[in-house]
Amino acid sequence: MQGRNPLGYADHRPFTGFSDELVYGIKRDGGTAHISEVARGLLCDCRCPACDQVLVAKKGSKQLHHFAHHNRGIACSHVAETNAHIWAKQVLEREKRLTIPPIVAEHGGHTEIVSPAKVYVFAHARLEKRLDTIVPDVVLFTEDGTQLIVEVRVTHACEEAKLTKLRNDGLSSIEIDLRRFRTSADRTAVEEALLTSAPREWLTNAKQASFDTRLRDWLAAEAARKAKEAEDRAQRMVAVEAAKARREQEAVARSADRLIRAVRTNRRNLRRVPEQMEALLNEFYDVPWSQAPSVGFTVHPLAWQAEIVTAFLTYPNALDYQWADHISTGVALTKISHLLIPAFRDRISEQVRGKLRDEWPGHSVPDEAVGKFLDGLAGAGYLWPTRDGEFSVAQEYADRLSERERRRQASQRRCDDVKQRVAVVLARLPKAEKAEFNLENWFTTHLKSQNGEPRALCWLGDETFRKFERALKRVELLSEGGPATEELLGLPLSGEVARAQIRERDRLVRAASLRRSSLTDAARAELGEEAEAWLSSASQDDEEMTWIDQAGLDDLSYQRVRGALASASAKRQLAIRAQDEASSRRSHLREAAGKIYDRDHLEVFLHASHPRLGKSPLDHCVDQRTLQECLALLPRLRRARPRYLFGIESKS
Ligand SMILES: [Zn+2]
Numbered sequence: 197m198q199g200r201n202p203l204g205y206a207d208h209r210p211f212t213g214f215s216d217e218l219v220y221g222i223k224r225d226g227g228t229a230h231i232s233e234v235a236r237g238l239l240c241d242c243r244c245p246a247c248d249q250v251l252v253a254k255k256g257s258k259q260l261h262h263f264a265h266h267n268r269g270i271a272c273s274h275v276a277e278t279n280a281h282i283w284a285k286q287v288l289e290r291e292k293r294l295t296i297p298p299i300v301a302e303h304g305g306h307t308e309i310v311s312p313a314k315v316y317v318f319a320h321a322r323l324e325k326r327l328d329t330i331v332p333d334v335v336l337f338t339e340d341g342t343q344l345i346v347e348v349r350v351t352h353a354c355e356e357a358k359l360t361k362l363r364n365d366g367l368s369s370i371e372i373d374l375r376r377f378r379t380s381a382d383r384t385a386v387e388e389a390l391l392t393s394a395p396r397e398w399l400t401n402a403k404q405a406s407f408d409t410r411l412r413d414w415l416a417a418e419a420a421r422k423a424k425e426a427e428d429r430a431q432r433m434v435a436v437e438a439a440k441a442r443r444e445q446e447a448v449a450r451s452a453d454r455l456i457r458a459v460r461t462n463r464r465n466l467r468r469v470p471e472q473m474e475a476l477l478n479e480f481y482d483v484p485w486s487q488a489p490s491v492g493f494t495v496h497p498l499a500w501q502a503e504i505v506t507a508f509l510t511y512p513n514a515l516d517y518q519w520a521d522h523i524s525t526g527v528a529l530t531k532i533s534h535l536l537i538p539a540f541r542d543r544i545s546e547q548v549r550g551k552l553r554d555e556w557p558g559h560s561v562p563d564e565a566v567g568k569f570l571d572g573l574a575g576a577g578y579l580w581p582t583r584d585g586e587f588s589v590a591q592e593y594a595d596r597l598s599e600r601e602r603r604r605q606a607s608q609r610r611c612d613d614v615k616q617r618v619a620v621v622l623a624r625l626p627k628a629e630k631a632e633f634n635l636e637n638w639f640t641t642h643l644k645s646q647n648g649e650p651r652a653l654c655w656l657g658d659e660t661f662r663k664f665e666r667a668l669k670r671v672e673l674l675s676e677g678g679p680a681t682e683e684l685l686g687l688p689l690s691g692e693v694a695r696a697q698i699r700e701r702d703r704l705v706r707a708a709s710l711r712r713s714s715l716t717d718a719a720r721a722e723l724g725e726e727a728e729a730w731l732s733s734a735s736q737d738d739e740e741m742t743w744i745d746q747a748g749l750d751d752l753s754y755q756r757v758r759g760a761l762a763s764a765s766a767k768r769q770l771a772i773r774a775q776d777e778a779s780s781r782r783s784h785l786r787e788a789a790g791k792i793y794d795r796d797h798l799e800v801f802l803h804a805s806h807p808r809l810g811k812s813p814l815d816h817c818v819d820q821r822t823l824q825e826c827l828a829l830l831p832r833l834r835r836a837r838p839r840y841l842f843g844i845e846s847k848s
Contacts, residue, residue: 211383213283214350214374217262218244218275220282221251228282228323231261238266245282245323246330247272277331280348280374281323285334287387288321288346294336295392296344296370299401301411308414310407316344345369347399348390350378354399362400369399444547451544452551458539459491459556469496476502480509484572490565491556492540500535501569507531508589509578511601518594522586523579525567536562610654610661615639617668621675621687629691643686650685708748715747715757722765730764778818785817785826792830801829 212219212231219231221242231253234240240253242263250266265272288294299310318336325332334346345362347354349371362369373395377386398404477485477498483505487497507528508517517523533541540562544552552561560568570587573579579587615635622630639650646653646664653661670681671689680696719727731744737756738746747757790798802814806829809816813826 211381211386212260213279213383213386214276214378214380215260215262215279216276217254217260218251218264218272219262219279220245221253221263222248228286231255231263244270244272245332246274246278272330274331274352276350276378277348277352280350281331281334284346284348284372284390285321285323287390288318288334288336291391292319292321293317293391294346295396297396297398299398299404299407301404301407303408303412303415306411306415308411318344321346343367345399347371349373349375351375359399366402367400368402370396371399372396448545448547448551451548452555455492455537455539455544455548455552456555458537462494462537466493466496469498470502473498473502476505480505482576483509483578484569484576486565486569486572488560488565488568489556489558490560490562491552492537492562493535493565494537495535497565500532500566503532503535504528504566504569505573509573509593509597511597511604514589514594514597517589518591519588522582522588523570524586525563525570528566528570529563532562532566607655607657610657611639611651614650614654614665614668617672618687621672621689624675625688625692629688633688638686641686645683646685704750707751711747711751711754712744715744715754715761718758719743719761722761723768726768730761736760774818781817781819781823782814785813785823788827789813789830 222245223229234253236255242251249270251263252266255261294316296316298313301308301310318338322335323332324335336344578593580590642649653664667683680693732742735741735743735746747754803812817823817826
């Protein structure tokens with residue numbers, strides 16, 4: 197040995213530890229000798245480490261130096277392993293340390309590192325052929341005598357039979373895999389691989405069984421602990437579940453009791469149907485109003501249903517729910533929450549429902565009753581189902597409602613108009629006359645003459661309303677100072693009528709006076725000084741009345757009196773004309789007679805009654821005929837002049 201390597205030693209011979217030719221022999225003193233350390237041929241004085249046969253040292257110039265069996269018939273195998281073990285024993289004897297692999301306990305697929313990989317320090321290394329194998333084992337001994345067998349794998353793995361034997365003998369052994377270095381000539385690298393870095397594993401471990409048992413026991417204990425824990429946990433869960441179930445049941449019972457008590461306290465209100473609902477029930481006569489038994493409401497079933505109908509189906513609410521807003525049981529319940537027993541405003545669980553059903557079989561709780569009612573409204577065409585449990589107001593109904601609202605507004609306008617007009621009429625009345633009157637009462641009072649109350653007539657707006665309105669118009673005229681009317685429509689207008697009658701009488705009196713003065717004027721114009729006599733003479737129509745009084749009666753009488761005046765006037769004109777003619781004829785007679793008689797005889801002739809006439813000529817002579825008759829009484833002598841007289845007559 198010359199020099200030192202970094203570990204303290206130097207050996208500059210090429211590495212031959214894994215050679216296929218035997219490079220180690222056993223010396224007579226039992227020590228090992230490298231081929232390089234011995235003399236050539238039998239002089240080497242060595243035996244085979246495996247088969248103990250005599251060796252010859254072949255140290256020629258052509259081949260690698262090696263040992264050969266002196267008896268060529270010997271078949272000795274595992275030369276490489278033998279070389280490797282002897283080399284390894286030398287290295288280990290020198291270093292007295294070796295990295296051993298971790299100890300891993302294993303049981304049922306579970307593993308546990310009992311001891312990590314570590315540097316094993318020992319007292320010395322020996323070669324021992326203790327297990328009936330050809331290749332001697334490297335055995336490491338510690339101070340306290342513990343043994344560790346080291347197998348160096350170069351070509352072959354450790355045989356199964358040997359492993360069994362090792363196990364049976366309770367020996368610990370590791371195998372170091374140096375196959376990678378089979379052909380290496382780098383002694384330093386190979387030694388380092390042996391001591392530290394080459395793959396290595398436990399072939400057998402004397403304590404492996406106890407490690408495994410310990411792991412098994414630990415695993416078993418752990419499993420048992422976990423099982424126990426799981427069982428405890430399960431029991432606790434069962435207990436918790438049971439307690440929870442009990443608490444839930446108690447909660448259900450409490451809730452149910454609370455609801456039942458609440459219902460009993462509220463029961464007395466349920467029989468009353470609010471009177472103000474009547475109009476709504478009439479308007480929505482085809483709604484399937486339900487009186488099915490229910491609990492949880494503070495009012496009669498019709499009352500909360502009316503509230504829902506009001507909220508969703510009356511004008512203008514219904515138009516809001518026509519498109520955007522959805523109607524559902526939940527929304528409906530919020531609309532009527534003030535009609536629910538407070539305890540019923542919260543959601544009721546299935547179990548509590550069950551208890552309530554036991555208490556009141558066949559009764560619905562609010563959300564059930566409301567849900568059914570909404571379904572009924574959909575069935576009657578008021579609602580339109582949109583999606584599960586939701587509705588909107590049906591289009592057709594919304595249209596109908598709008599039309600009805602339009603008519604209602606028209607009716608309302610008629611009502612307002614009538615009231616306004618009546619108020620104006622009333623405003624004109626003296627306070628005392630309207631003290632007892634109430635416009636609103638009157639509006640809803642049946643008027644016999646109109647066969648209905650004013651409100652109903654306004655609502656209808658038909659022919660009966662128009663008749664009513666005509667009567668109202670006459671009342672307004674009366675109120676404005678017009679004529680009295682008989683139909684007063686139940687209004688306090690008797691005073692107004694009395695005043696109208698007075699006005700009428702005054703008017704008649706004025707008219708009569710006017711007619712009398714007009715007649716008087718006309719009579720004076722027509723009849724002259726005879727007028728007064730004529731006016732106060734009895735009329736032809738009524739012997740009891742004078743003309744002037746008859747003219748005062750009325751226009752018709754006045755017209756008739758004017759007719760009578762006209763004829764009286766005409767008669768008077770005739771009389772005047774006859775008198776004029778008579779006067780003229782008499783002048784002619786006097787003139788004619790004056791030509792025959794002297795003055796005295798003339799007067800006698802004119803005034804003395806003539807036997808042929810039965811009166812005096814002057815009285816008889818009123819016209820042409822009587823003039824002729826009178827002229828005929830004159831003596832013949834004078835008859836020569838009639839032509840002349842006739843000529844005068846013609847001129848007149
Ligand atoms: Zn041999």
